[in-house]
Amino acid sequence: MATSSATLRIGVVGYGHLGQYLVGKILKDGPAQGLILAFVWNRNSDKLKGLVPAELILEDLSSFADRRCDVIVEVCHPQIVKKFGHLFLSQSHFMVGSPSALSDPDLNQKLRQASLQYRRTLYVPSGALWGGQDIQRMNDSGTIKALFIRMSKHPSCFRLTGDVLTDWTEGEGRRVLFGGSVAELCPLAPNNVNTMAAAAVAAGSLGFKGVQGEIVSDTALKDYHVVEVEVTGPDGFSVHTVRRNPAKLGAVTGSATYNSFWNSLLVCKGHGGRVYLC
Ligand SMILES: NC(=O)c1ccc[n+]([C@@H]2O[C@H](COP(=O)([O-])OP(=O)(O)OC[C@H]3O[C@@H](n4cnc5c(N)ncnc54)[C@H](O)[C@@H]3O)[C@@H](O)[C@H]2O)c1
Incomplete structure (x- = not known):
């Protein structure tokens, strides 16, 4: 989906510590920052019920494209990066919360190629990295x-x-x-x-x-x-x-890292077909 509109639609994949933090932050502060929540997925969707508006719960991750996101944020597990990273990049910019997945040279190469091919940005959040x-x-x-x-x-x-x-x-x-x-x-x-x-x-x-x-x-x-x-x-x-x-x-995860993730997400407005530290 194009990122020219003022409001970016964000999909959050994973609802552990980071996912809960980001979902709460998007619901509360997102609209003022130009972000709205498009979906939340967790491998056990029961965990979301009562906490996330029902219409925002995605039951089947394979149908993520129906929600037409500008940015998809992974905050669950490197395995999901491996299985879905390429597909996410074919539809949206992708912020990979588990960048240790990129230590696999084949996956690293595949995702770099996908970002070039689809002209979408693979964002890597700085997390606790200073400088x-x-x-x-x-x-x-x-x-x-x-x-x-x-x-x-x-x-x-x-x-x-x-x-x-x-x-x-x-x-x-x-x-x-x-x-x-x-x-x-x-x-x-x-x-x-x-x-x-x-x-x-x-x-x-x-x-x-x-x-x-x-x-x-x-x-x-x-x-x-x-x-x-x-x-x-x-x-x-x-x-x-x-x-x-x-x-x-x-x-x-250190407490300052949560805020760092939010600041990283605010950067994800599209930087072309490349890998970008945010
Ligand atoms: N980039 C950074 O600086 C940074 C900092 C902290 C955490 N992380 C990474 O972000 C991810 C989320 O961190 P967190 O603190 O929220 O973790 P967490 O353990 O609190 O939550 C992880 C969530 O993902 C789910 N999950 C676990 N394994 C899964 C799998 N194989 N398939 C699908 N879902 C799975 C869990 O059920 C849980 O809901 C982890 O991979 C973690 O290593 C990155």
């Missing part, structure tokens, strides 16, 4: 040499595949869980490395294999997550940022 636009600018000017991201959280905030962190005890302190390329980290911790995935998109010349990351469990971090970014450029240029993202115990 993403600067990283993207360095990348575009060919000056980025290396990028490293460390995410440190309380062990209750990690959702890892395998049994890496089943044995933690309160007070044990700091433990490096994984270090390596973002391509290696994404399958191990898909819910915890979206910020790194956004960085790998911003630094496209390094990509998922070139951007390095580390995830660290630290029982001292009861009130916030820490995201450190180290960027290296030519002739000794470097930037090191440390972001403290307030977060409740057990929360995968």
